[in-house]
Amino acid sequence: MLGVEMYPSLALGPQRLSDCYYRDREPAAHVPLYPTTCDMAARGLPARLLQPPPATETPGTPQDNVKMELENASLWKQFSTVGTEMIVTKKGRRMFPQLRMKLSGLNPTLRYILLLDIVPVDSSRYRFQDSSWQVVGGAEARLPDRVFIHPDSPATGEHWQNRSISFHRAKLTNNTLDAQGYIILHSLHRYQPRVHVIEARDVLMWGRAQHSFIFPETQFITVTAYQNNKITELKINSNPFAKGFRENGMNCKKQRDARLKRKITCNQEESLDIESCDPCDSTELLPQSVELPSSALSIINSALPITDSGFHTDVPSLPDQTVSDQPLVLGQSFLTSEIPSSMESHPQTTPENNVNNTLMDESGQLMDLPGYTSTFPTAHLRSSSHASVPLHQSPSIYSMVSSTQNSGLELPQPSTISSPPSMSTYSSLPSSDYPGLNSSTTMPSSTTSPPGSSYPPISHSTSPHLLSSSSYHSILPTDQSQDNLSPHTPTNPPFQSIPPSSCQGSGLTIDPGQNQVDDGGLSSSNETTPAIQNPTQTAFPFPPVQSSNDPDPTSPQCQSLPQSALSFQPVSQCNPNQIPTPSDSNTTPTAFPFPPAAQSTPNSMTNQSVFPFPPFQQIPNLNLSTPGSAQTPTTCSFPVSQSSGLCTFSTIPNPIYSTGSFSFPSTNVIHQSPMQSVSNTLHHTTAYPVTSFPASLPKHTTPGHLQNPAPTSSHTSYPFPTSIPSAQHPLQSLTLPSSNSIYSVQTIPNPTQLQSTFTQSYPNPSFPHIQPQVGNPTQITSQSFHPIQTSNTSQLNPQLPQISNHPQCPTSSNAYPSVAPTEIGTFSQLNSAAPYLPEMVLHPSLLPPFDPSLSSPAPPSLYNPFPSYSLRLCQDPRSSLHLPLRHIYRQPQHSHAHGQGPYFDIGGRAVF
DNA sequence: TCGTCTCACACTTTTGAAGTGA
DNA sequence: ATCACTTCAAAAGTGTGAGACG
Secondary structure, eight states, rough: OOOTSSSTTTTTHHHHHHEHHHHHHSSOOOOOHHHHHHHHHHHHSSSHHHSSSOOOOOOOOOGGGGGEETHHHHHHHHHHHHOOOOEBBBTTEOSSSSOEEEEESSOOOOOEEEEEEEEEEEEEHHHHHETTEEEEEEEEEOOOEEEEETTTTTEEEEHHHHHHOOOOOOEEEOOOTTTTTEOOOOOTTEEEEEOOOOOOOOOOOOOOOEEEEEEGGGGGESSOOOOOOOHHHHHHHHHGGGGGGGSTTSHHHHHHHHHHHHHHHHHHHHHHHHTTOOOOOOOTHHHHHHHHHTTHHHHHHHHHHTTHHHHHHHHHHHHHHHHHHHHHHHHHHHHHHHHHHHHOOTTTTTTHHHHHHHHHHHHHHHOOHHHHHHHHHHHHHHHOOOSSOTTOOOOTTTEEEEOGGGGHHHHHHHSSSOOOOHHHHHHTTTTHHHHHHHHHHHGTTTTTSHHHSSHHHHHHHSSSSSSSSHHHHHHSSHHHHHHHHHHOOOOOTGGGSSOHHHHHHHSSEOHHHHHHHHHHHHTTTSSSSSHHHSSSHHHHHHHOOHHHHHHHHHHHHHIIIIIHHHTOOGGGGGGGTHHHHHHHHTTTTTOOOSOOOTTTTTTOHHHHHSSSSSSSSSHHHHHHHHHHTHHHHHHHHHHHHHHHEEEEOOGOOOOIIIIIIIIIIIIIIIIHHHHHHSSSSOOOOOOOHSBBBBBBOOTTGGGGGGGGGGGGGGTTHHHHHHHHEEEEEEEHHHHHHHHHHHHHHHHHHOOOHHHHIIIOOOOOOOOOOOOTOOHIIIIIIHHHHHHOTTOOOOOOOOOOHHHOOTTTSSSSSEEEEOHHHHHHIEEEEEEEETTTTEEEEGGGSSTOOTTTSOOSSSSOOSSSOOOOOOOOSSSSSSHSSGGGGGOOOOOOOOOOSOOOOOOESSSOOOOO
């Protein structure tokens, strides 16, 4: 089914939805939704429409405790330490490792939809140079976000909790014209997968309770061909489909070389003998016989001993590598804890077997060998405890921030969750959540930091100039970070402690040159790729594609913080300026709503000028709060971003929300968990940073630029945070102008602090992950976004401590508390670019999921159970739609036997 | 020339239809 | 006729390397 609230646009009242949707037994075809339009419309709608349907439910239900655990976190961490790369192809490529998680805390009787979306972590483009990922420029225009709906959706909480949930059918593509509904990503960009759990009481209604989860260790860089040999090794060793490339495999290099030789020899012989030889002669035989001595024998030798060895050998080595090369990575810490004892104990031998039985991912788990785990700090163990461990324990699990209504409820959970209050805030957010997302997106831009801000972290690490490399770091003064970081090192400030060398390998580094480039890019903002203009900012700044062209999308933009925050005014309200931009942006299909930098106001944000979008959402918010400067303009731009994200805040009318739930909620909640972790053993927060790509912050972000105005403080740097705020938007901004910064703050602890904590605790992940993405991921992960007064870093700092200290912080690092919706939003849009709205495509495969009889025995008492059938959207929604749903339409099912799974195309453009 | 992307290839796994037997 | 199990072929997933493209 389709969740509406996730995408605010969709969130319109049931009535509305009904118009567009209807249940259908038919296998669901892809149903792409175009949130943008929806969002737009939704915003225009009266608040009440947006509000969630009256809930019969009682708050306080288990929902509040919703937790998600990344089952194969150890595998992910392994990859993360090296720098996870995901192949993207035109035909679509599955992710490996797969996203496999376990949910807990759901109301067994309620139905939920699980969504997967992947958002850019920053607005940079990367290149693998000198054994590390370096920022080489601004990101390309953001594509319409697409959401993969778990085929089992909707299903009862019992259903989800009784099994591991895998998104292995989700495919990634770099084909911007993809009609399959796959998730479209740009190559050589860094992304962060997010999982959303949306309560679906009714087909028409989504998201009363929304929980979003981000696992920092799942960040990855998209590639068309693997760049890092270590990643290739890991993939081969852990992916059953790549068995053939293992040492003992039939398609291993030796074998291939041997075959090649054979061919060559054959050809030679043929050429020599061709005249005399009979074509029928088995060339193979000849070659083999000839070659055997050399290649064959060698192969045999190697193979024999190895057998599984390929795997095994590799495995051990990998861990070693990771360990040695990279000092501890955040992930590592997690790993240790997370890795199930069983896993650890696993002899190398069994991997294959296990794999067979388990998901492919599991193979990865197999990977987790003692050696590997050992790498992780013991301390983490606790937090990480993980997977095998009870949910809360598992470090991997992130507690969610629920946007759920109930949010106010408990959250007793020790480990993950943030204080209840925060929860409540989120709850209110539901819709806001997304908004939050949006904001996040904006953030990147940097509100906090100007262009640089978004990448601040990077800057640090990579370039001395830059602020702290990691997002967190970014916050820190450049100097500090710089000092610590080596140019090449991934630069996560946190990881500074880590030897550069280690970092280098996997860590991302920023290109010194980038800054320049970025700048240039910025100047050219108009160009198709905003990102380019300003890497950091650009990314975020970019308006959602949709917005650009579509009114819808634009609307979001317009929505820009101000609106959303304020009240989701109709698009029309948006700045004219902004609107135009979108058109301009057209650059990508996604077209960024945001107007060129010029539009943006210049004020506070110097950079902004460059980017149409205010670097940070915050700014907008700030602006709102403080009328000032350019912000306004910026806000406009932001809106887009906001809109782009899940955000649809507009839909959400929650009072709380309005109140500025933002700041706190997200922060509190989010933070807390992270904080907790951080403060204590976990460092989760740190972990997050780690996960995020460290180093590579785009140089472009020049420290100096922190446009931000001030309030955000953070210009310093936490772009993300800023974004978050923006997400918060409107409401928050209003209430908490400063709050904006808050996010940033929360999410991003002080750079310094963070650094200290993180770095200490975690080595850079090999991943270049920039931490922070902070903006996004961190926020999310950590949840942490405290309502920090973004304004000053200094402020942030203080907060940071708090965070760490936060009593509530759950011990288990592994468990990731759900991210506050807002945060999420930030991410998605996030960071970067958050601007675009996601496209949702519903795959046919979804349909089946629900078999009431099969699924949970217990019918939802609260509401009438709706049929499991997948929803069918209006086929040609567009025509009818005056509303948001217009975009929804039905896609043809996949011919593939294996359903790809449902995808929603949030973007404004049609899936086809 | 370089970086990036696409494609065909060989291999493995997964899937689902067909066959068999109870 | 139904169900469970096995077998087999096709489809799909995977990394590699050559080549094309800009």
